[in-house]
Amino acid sequence: MRNLSFYERFSRTFREYPSISRFLVVFAVSGGGLVAYSEGNIQTGAKIDELPEAGSEKKRVVILGTGWAGTSFLKNLKNPSYDIQVISPRNYFAFTPLLPNVTVGTVEARSVVEPIRNIIKKKNLNVIYWEAECYRIDAKTKKVYCRSSEKDKEEFVVDYDYLVIAMGARVNTFNTPGVEENCHYLKEVEDAQKIRRTVIDCFEKACLPTLSDDERKRVLQFVVVGGGPTGVEFAAELHDFVSEDLVKLFDKRIATFAEENFHRDGIDLRTGEMVVKVSDKEISTKVIKTGETSTIPYGMAVWSTGIATRPVVMDFMKQIGQANRRVLATDEWLRVEGTNSIYALGDCATINQRKVMEDISAIFQKADKDSSGTLTVKEFQEALDDICDRYPQMKNLPATAQVAAQQGSYLADCFNRMEQCTKNPEGPLRFREFGRHRFRPFRYKHLGQFAPLGGEQTAAQLPGDWVSIGHSSQWLWYSVYASKQVSWHTRSLVVSDWMRCFIFGRDSSQI
Amino acid sequence: MRNLSFYERFSRTFREYPSISRFLVVFAVSGGGLVAYSEGNIQTGAKIDELPEAGSEKKRVVILGTGWAGTSFLKNLKNPSYDIQVISPRNYFAFTPLLPNVTVGTVEARSVVEPIRNIIKKKNLNVIYWEAECYRIDAKTKKVYCRSSEKDKEEFVVDYDYLVIAMGARVNTFNTPGVEENCHYLKEVEDAQKIRRTVIDCFEKACLPTLSDDERKRVLQFVVVGGGPTGVEFAAELHDFVSEDLVKLFDKRIATFAEENFHRDGIDLRTGEMVVKVSDKEISTKVIKTGETSTIPYGMAVWSTGIATRPVVMDFMKQIGQANRRVLATDEWLRVEGTNSIYALGDCATINQRKVMEDISAIFQKADKDSSGTLTVKEFQEALDDICDRYPQMKNLPATAQVAAQQGSYLADCFNRMEQCTKNPEGPLRFREFGRHRFRPFRYKHLGQFAPLGGEQTAAQLPGDWVSIGHSSQWLWYSVYASKQVSWHTRSLVVSDWMRCFIFGRDSSQI
Incomplete structure (x- = not known):
């Protein structure tokens, strides 16, 4: 046989x-x-x-996370003198700015993801990927402890020479009771798919003959908590989905009302209120100024209010003397403060901005080359460039894909030129020690921010204030990302999804 | 504002x-x-x-189910003199022959579904859809009891004049212990998506450094229990997915072995065995002839062995005196035996074949026009056509999409011409009563059956025996269905998926 x-x-x-x-x-x-x-x-x-062992010639780089920061680092790493291991429970990179589109079905879930293994396959580097979650970082022994993500939860330990923490953040519920049990998030692809199913089920439920008028009203009320770009874009996409597609498929009377009202304005914006509790059918809010409370009945609620540090990172912060901080702090080179071979980027970290005044005496001594106790004009001018380089008066960076992607690419560039820059440092002068820093500090270039508001409106922040621009400019935004991060594969899938959607409309099945 | x-x-x-x-x-x-x-x-x-009330002029038709039978009935119903209500927990029709393709990602889940509301929108009939599950049929009071499918489980009752039961069947585990907990099915779109995720997770797990050789061997063993066309096609698709795409993305040594072996033959077929138990890591089998038992370690198991009657249908069968049967029985006009306004089609019913011998004396009396006690040649010839029409010596029909679709379209045709055929009956002579039957009995036309075996091989049963045909002929099969059932929307989505897959290969993300 x-x-x-x-x-x-x-x-x-x-x-x-x-x-x-x-x-x-x-x-x-x-x-x-x-x-x-x-x-x-x-x-x-x-x-x-085949696991890289300690003492082998190649340095072992371990990357935790496959989001914007981790993937950008991986994609830009070109130096073959590292053994690279990527650890993440998610074996794909997700193009998160399109998640609101996935919720309403204009883009397919699979079109916004790119398998990490595809990215690895294209590189001529020694890269291993583990589908696992890091649950402990030990900075002293240079080990990370991991647990596989399927049901058996296999545990294993990985050694590193350099660690790149790019694990992102968790959703911040501000300890509001009931949020975890009752609200949807909009961080992962699975979240978007669940939201989609829930919206359609709400409409299906509203049609049932048993519902009272009040219940029907409740079920059709969708609430987005949070006013960041994600929340705004999702609210707008949802509004379009409901007013352009869903209402046409459901009861004619409901459709008539909805169309009349949606053409005017179907979104009710409430600011200056905060959510104090979420039950399975109601959201309780409080007006911040007056303390007045009220309840909003809802059919589906999306919680999109900001991020908080993951427990594993909190634990790590205690080890390295950052217990009193809320977010993991790095220096301007993205190196975690208190360590010398651990880097952190993206949403899980923040760059601790040095203040000129703290360093002023060291700077003065350094600049005062003749040790006269006073700076000449020439001495002052010479110091100025280095001061500007290190103290850019930059505020805390927003936790966006753009920042994470730029940090990843910056750090990869440092790793690519590590040897070269150790020999010929290109960074600013060290004020407290001799010589120069190896690398220039990380500098964020804000490329603008767009919040599609549904229909033909898109709000653009370019930079400074928000202005209204045509819908087509949205493409500009996507292409800014697209040129940096996204493969031709993903790009063409997204374009083909848009075409499908243009031709056939959005789909109302629960799938 | x-x-x-x-x-x-x-x-x-x-x-x-x-x-x-x-x-x-x-x-x-x-x-x-x-x-x-x-x-x-x-x-x-x-x-x-707006619910149709008793006594209104239009007859109320209630359809239970949105599978092949129910959807085919709905699509072919053209007579505006009915009020139609469709009840199903699934608000879409799924093109099930493509489910094996969904498991490996050559076709998108959304591409094989069509929202019921889209189908309804295109019809100029009075159709209402409820997203709910029928949990009780009361044939005496002509009511069906329903429960909405989301978490609140709203209950309501719907009256009917005609009931069309097209609820399909459940998976038959033959009471084998452990099947429900540990095996995947391949009946619904969600099943296909889950299988996909599990296969990829098995590969990810096999890469983990902690696994023993035996464990790694187990995790990479995929078992399909059942030898019907679905099981065969799935096994073949999976084989292609693993050997053409997945192995390329994983460890080079594994890939080398796998390629060598898969090019020869990666599927191990075991017949004459039955499964006696399934644990979370092992399947226990018994050779039927010898009683010899053995165990197969597995990473993922798909149970695809046949179907059984749903509890709600079993309960209904007790009411109407079919308690001793295993499957709901209908007559040749798809009407449930023991009722006069309930029809059943697709996998949930079987046509109770009349046996000529049971009716022979009635036939004889009818044919013996001169009551001579003997049939002349002329009398016999006249009776023959009617006999052939009612006793086609047909075996039990296979539970396939083809049968269900043809039954739906047959019944819709009966409903469309109900009035006309009541006046001018077109069916065979009634042997026990006077006159003719209103309609011709349902006749199944077997259009062949194809089981794509992966690569360039497809097995075709055309009709009678299985022969090997080229892969391209598969298209013939799809087009047989496609011409009958599927909208241009779905067809173009599937073609575009195939093109994507052809260009980019299958995707290995868990999405």
């Missing part, structure tokens, strides 16, 4: 056993390992042998 | 509250109902008023 093709064996079997469908037939489709093992092949295929 | 557009209000608010992102802002996106209600509009929009 060994040399028969699968088809031949199948058809022969079928003829031999005409009543085959009444038996239980077992097909064992063996994946990679099986056949090799069962034939007793010598090489075991176990990857553990 | 009322006349400002949403965008104007948003940008104004943003300027007034520059620190807006630190507040909790509430957007309430009202769906259909809300604005209408809050403005105190007189019309309530409650759909319950």
Whole structure:
């Protein structure tokens, strides 16, 4: 039987056993390992042998996370003198600015993701990916402790020479009771898919004959808590989805009302209020100035109010003497303060801005080359460039994909030129020690920010204030990202989704 | 504020509250109902008023199910003299023959579904859809009891004049212990998505450094239990997915083994065995002839062995005197035996074939026009046509999409011409009563059956035996269905998915 093709064996079997469908037939489709093992092949295929070991020539770089920061770092890393390991429970990179579009079905979930293994395959570097979650970082022994993400929860330990923490943040519920149980988030692709199903189920439910008028009113009320670009864009997308597509498919009377009202304005914006509690059917709010409380009945609620530090990062902060901080702090080179081989980027960290006044005496001494106790004009001018480089008067950076992507690419560039810059430092003068810093500090270039508001309106912040621009300019925004981060694969999928949607409208199935 | 557009209000608010992102802002996106209600509009929009009432001129047709049978019936129904209500927990029709393709990502989940509301929108009939599950059929009072499918489980009752049961069947586990907890099914779109995620997670897990060789071997072993076309096609698709795409993305040594072995034959077919138990890591089997038992370690198992009657249908069968049967029985006109206004089609029913011998004396009397006690040749010939029409010596029909679709379209045709055929019956002679039957009995036309075996091989049953045909002929099969059932929308989505897949390969993200 060994040399028969699968088809031949199948058809022969079928003829031999005409009543085959009444038996239980077992097909064992063996994946990679099986056949090799069962034939007793010598090489075991176990990857553990290949793990970079301490003392090997190549430095081991471990990247935690496959979001904007981690993926951008990985994509831009070109130096073959590292052994790279990527650890993340998510085996794909998600193009998060399109998540609001996924919620309403204008873009497919799969179109906004790119498998990490595809990215790795394209690189000529030594990269291993583990689908696992890091639950402990030990800075002293230079180890990260990991747990696989499927049900068996295998645990293992990975050694590093350099660690790049790019794990992102968790949703901040501000400890508001009921949020975790009752609200949707909009951080992951799965969140977007769940929101989509819930919106459609709300409409289906509103049609049921048993509902009271009040219940029907409640079920059709969708609440977005939070006023950041994600929340605004989602509210706008949802409004379009409801007014352009969903109402047409449902009861004619509901459609008539909805169309009349949506053409005017279907979104009710409430500012200066905060949410104090969420139950399964109601959101309780309080007006901040007056303390007045009220409740909003809802069918679906999306919580989109900001981010907080993950527990594993909090634990790590305690180890390295940052226990009193709220966010992991790095220096201007993205190196975690209190460590010398750990970097942190993206939403999980913030750059601790040095203040000129703290360093002023050191700067003065350095600039006062003749040790006269006073600075000449020339001495002052010479110091100025270095001062401007290190103290850019930059405020805290917003936690956006743009920042994370730029940090990832900056750090990769540092790693790519590590040797070269150690020999010929290109950074500003060290004020407290001799010589120069190896690298220039990270500088964020704000490329503008767009919040599509549905229909033909998009709000653009370019930079400074928000202005209204045409819908088409949205493309500009996508292309800013697109040129940096996204493969042709993903780009063409998204364009094809838009075309499908343009031709057929959005889809109302629960899928 | 009322006349400002949403965008104007948003940008104004943003300027007034520059620190807006630190507040909790509430957007309430009202769906259909809300604005209408809050403005105190007189019309309530409650759909319950529109429900067809008893005694109204139009007959109320209730369809249970949105699978092949129910959707085919709905699509082919053209007679405007009915009030139609469709009840199903699934608000879409799924093109199930493509589910194996969804499991490996060659076709998108959304591409194989069509929202029921889209189908309804295109019809000029009075159709209402409820997203709910029927949990009790009361044939005496002509009511069906329903429960909405979301978490609140609203209950309501719907009256009918004609009931069309097209609820499909449940998976038959043959009471094998452990199947429900540990095996995947391949009946619904969600099943296909889950299988996809599990296969990829198995590969990710196999890469982990902690796994023993035995564990790695187990995790990469995929088992399909059941030898029907679905199981075969899935095994073949999975084999292609693993050997053509997945192995390339994973460890090089595994890939080398896998490629070598898969090019020969990666599927191990075991017949004449039955599964006796499934644990979370092992399947226990027994050879039917010898009773010898063995165990198969597995990473993922798909149970695809056949179907059984749903509990709600079992309960209904007790009411109408079919308690001793295993499947709901109908006559040749798809009418449930023991009722006169309930029809059943698709996987949930079987046509009870009349046996000529049971009716032979009635036939003889009818044919013996001169009551001579003997049939002349002429008398016999005249009876023959009617006999052939009613006793086609047909075996039980297979539970396939083809049968369900043809039954739906047959029954719709009967409903379309109900009045006309009541006046001018076109069916065969009634042997026990006077006159003719209203309609010709349902006749199944077997259009062949194809089981794509992966790669370039497809097995075709055309009709009678299985033969190997080229892969391209698969298109023939799809087009047989496609011409009958599927909208241009779905067809073009599927073609575009195939093109994507052809260009970019299958995707390995968990999405």
